[in-house]
Amino acid sequence: MRDFSDDHRWLSLNTATVRKQGDLAQIVDACARHGIRAIDPWRDQVAAIGLDRAVRIVRDAGLDLSGYCRGGMFVADDAHRQAARDDNRRAVDEAKALGASCLVLVVGGLPQYSRPGSVASRDIVAARARVDDGIAELLDYARQVDMPLAIEPLHPAYAADRACVNTTRQALDICDRLDPAKSGAIGVALDVYHIWWDPDVLAQIERAGKARLLAFHVCDWLVPTKDILNDRGMMGDGVIDIRSLRAAVEAQGFAGYSEIEIFSNHWWEQPMDDLIHACIARHRTVV
Amino acid sequence: MRDFSDDHRWLSLNTATVRKQGDLAQIVDACARHGIRAIDPWRDQVAAIGLDRAVRIVRDAGLDLSGYCRGGMFVADDAHRQAARDDNRRAVDEAKALGASCLVLVVGGLPQYSRPGSVASRDIVAARARVDDGIAELLDYARQVDMPLAIEPLHPAYAADRACVNTTRQALDICDRLDPAKSGAIGVALDVYHIWWDPDVLAQIERAGKARLLAFHVCDWLVPTKDILNDRGMMGDGVIDIRSLRAAVEAQGFAGYSEIEIFSNHWWEQPMDDLIHACIARHRTVV
Numbered sequence: 001m002r003d004f005s006d007d008h009r010w011l012s013l014n015t016a017t018v019r020k021q022g023d024l025a026q027i028v029d030a031c032a033r034h035g036i037r038a039i040d041p042w043r044d045q046v047a048a049i050g051l052d053r054a055v056r057i058v059r060d061a062g063l064d065l066s067g068y069c070r071g072g073m074f075v076a077d078d079a080h081r082q083a084a085r086d087d088n089r090r091a092v093d094e095a096k097a098l099g100a101s102c103l104v105l106v107v108g109g110l111p112q113y114s115r116p117g118s119v120a121s122r123d124i125v126a127a128r129a130r131v132d133d134g135i136a137e138l139l140d141y142a143r144q145v146d147m148p149l150a151i152e153p154l155h156p157a158y159a160a161d162r163a164c165v166n167t168t169r170q171a172l173d174i175c176d177r178l179d180p181a182k183s184g185a186i187g188v189a190l191d192v193y194h195i196w197w198d199p200d201v202l203a204q205i206e207r208a209g210k211a212r213l214l215a216f217h218v219c220d221w222l223v224p225t226k227d228i229l230n231d232r233g234m235m236g237d238g239v240i241d242i243r244s245l246r247a248a249v250e251a252q253g254f255a256g257y258s259e260i261e262i263f264s265n266h267w268w269e270q271p272m273d274d275l276i277h278a279c280i281a282r283h284r285t286v287v
Numbered sequence: 288m289r290d291f292s293d294d295h296r297w298l299s300l301n302t303a304t305v306r307k308q309g310d311l312a313q314i315v316d317a318c319a320r321h322g323i324r325a326i327d328p329w330r331d332q333v334a335a336i337g338l339d340r341a342v343r344i345v346r347d348a349g350l351d352l353s354g355y356c357r358g359g360m361f362v363a364d365d366a367h368r369q370a371a372r373d374d375n376r377r378a379v380d381e382a383k384a385l386g387a388s389c390l391v392l393v394v395g396g397l398p399q400y401s402r403p404g405s406v407a408s409r410d411i412v413a414a415r416a417r418v419d420d421g422i423a424e425l426l427d428y429a430r431q432v433d434m435p436l437a438i439e440p441l442h443p444a445y446a447a448d449r450a451c452v453n454t455t456r457q458a459l460d461i462c463d464r465l466d467p468a469k470s471g472a473i474g475v476a477l478d479v480y481h482i483w484w485d486p487d488v489l490a491q492i493e494r495a496g497k498a499r500l501l502a503f504h505v506c507d508w509l510v511p512t513k514d515i516l517n518d519r520g521m522m523g524d525g526v527i528d529i530r531s532l533r534a535a536v537e538a539q540g541f542a543g544y545s546e547i548e549i550f551s552n553h554w555w556e557q558p559m560d561d562l563i564h565a566c567i568a569r570h571r572t573v574v
Contacts, residue, residue, distance in 0.1 A: 122528040
């Protein structure tokens with residue numbers, strides 16, 4: 001297991017962590033100030049400054065992209081399916097232009113939440129089938145431009161509105177169906193927030209192996225959690241045994257960035273540099 | 288599958304649903320007014336009026352008890368283990384005195400939340416081992432008085448503070464280890480709120496079979512969920528395909544009560560009779 005205590009060369013900043021503190025250009029500047037080598041930007045943040053400018057400032061700053069957030073939301077009714085397909089292909093293209101290591105997929109939940117305007121449904125089994133089809137279709141496109149797809153299983157608390165892939169096992173089952181050869185074209189993005197509770201997680205990380213482990217995200221689960229979406233904790237402030245999970249992915253050969261992704265009403269109110277200082281300190285001591 | 292549309296003979300009221308509207312005696316009176324044949328009372332509600340009186344009013348009203356809430360919280364440090372053991376044995380005794388069909392077990396999460404005052408830990412693997420031991424020990428006691436134990440897997444959102452048994456598979460694994468003969472001494476209490484998201488749930492209900500299906504609870508998952516504990520929905524107001532889950536347990540031969548358990552800041556503010564009216568209506572149309 002790598003020693004993170006001396007530096008933060010393996011820290012990547014998911015830019016949603018500081019989305020309220022500045023635009024993508026300001027975030028990239030902050031990364032330079034703090035010696036952060038990698039980011040994972042969100043599509044809306046890229047769109048806000050324009051893709052061309054985003055490509056330029058990322059390249060000029062010499063930043064790696066540990067991922068691009070995000071494709072997915074595959075669950076749609078017939079009337080919204082083409083738009084979902086087109087949208088996801090654009091996400092692949094943007095990821096490619098930015099030089100991201102993978103496109104993170106949040107697969108969508110029920111159609112009315114995944115693609116608003118779709119006919120409402122309570123059929124999560126059907127939603128999961130639609131996800132399988134959507135990923136299969138996008139994978140054909142992504143293979144052509146050599147952009148790996150990283151399925152992110154989301155905590156079951158988000159099964160209805162964000163992702164009906166809720167366990168690492170489920171995500172790997174999809175990978176194995178679509179890419180039995182483990183070519184590197186598809187894998188998983190594992191965020192400790194989503195997987196820490198899973199009694200099967202260590203076995204599934206072993207099953208994943210290096211070829212499927214495309215990204216590793218950290219934050220913490222707070223008790224109590226005051227907001228189901230935007231009350232993630234800074235690493236060390238919650239109950240997740242982060243180091244055991246990092247040890248498990250590194251035991252499989254994962255050697256990528258440890259990406260910090262904190263959606264937090266609390267932290268969004270702090271000055272950008274204070275928040276980044278905290279991230280770096282906890283990366284060294286807790287992650 | 289039973290037809291619930293004509294009457295509510297299979298409706299049981301978990302008394303936490305109306306805990307803010309009255310004490311257990313008032314709740315029992317309300318059940319009589321509304322033709323409700325079964326309840327599942329909580330220990331604190333029984334204690335508030337005294338066990339002897341609770342036994343008497345339940346018997347006088349001719350009420351069935353579809354369960355007794357609750358035993359568990361097995362995860363404790365050494366200093367708190369004896370107290371946890373004694374507390375759980377008392378829960379068995381109370382369930383027996385009240386004539387409950389089973390004692391529902393919410394197994395506990397990390398020790399600092401499960402048994403406050405215990406030394407804090409982030410080791411959920413150790414917590415799960417402690418749960419195994421605690422249930423094994425309690426089962427020996429419960430067998431002597433013929434009180435079935437019903438392990439309730441809780442939604443992963445409660446893994447830290449309430450229950451580290453988070454899937455039906457996990458609960459059944461414990462049952463199979465402790466009671467391979469399926470004697471009826473131990474099984475599961477399945478609440479749609481906790482299990483609806485699980486991609487494995489239908490297979491696990493089939494695995495459970497009639498012998499392990501000791502209780503079935505209903506409410507709904509709201510989107511958005513505004514409070515992680517106390518924003519459960521009335522059946523039909525959320526996203527859970529309740530009828531498919533009831534069909535699955537009944538296909539295994541489950542023929543017990545459909546118990547309504549709604550923790551809701553919203554519903555706790557409604558008059559008791561209005562809330563019970565809504566429960567009965569939705570039981571007939573949605574459950």
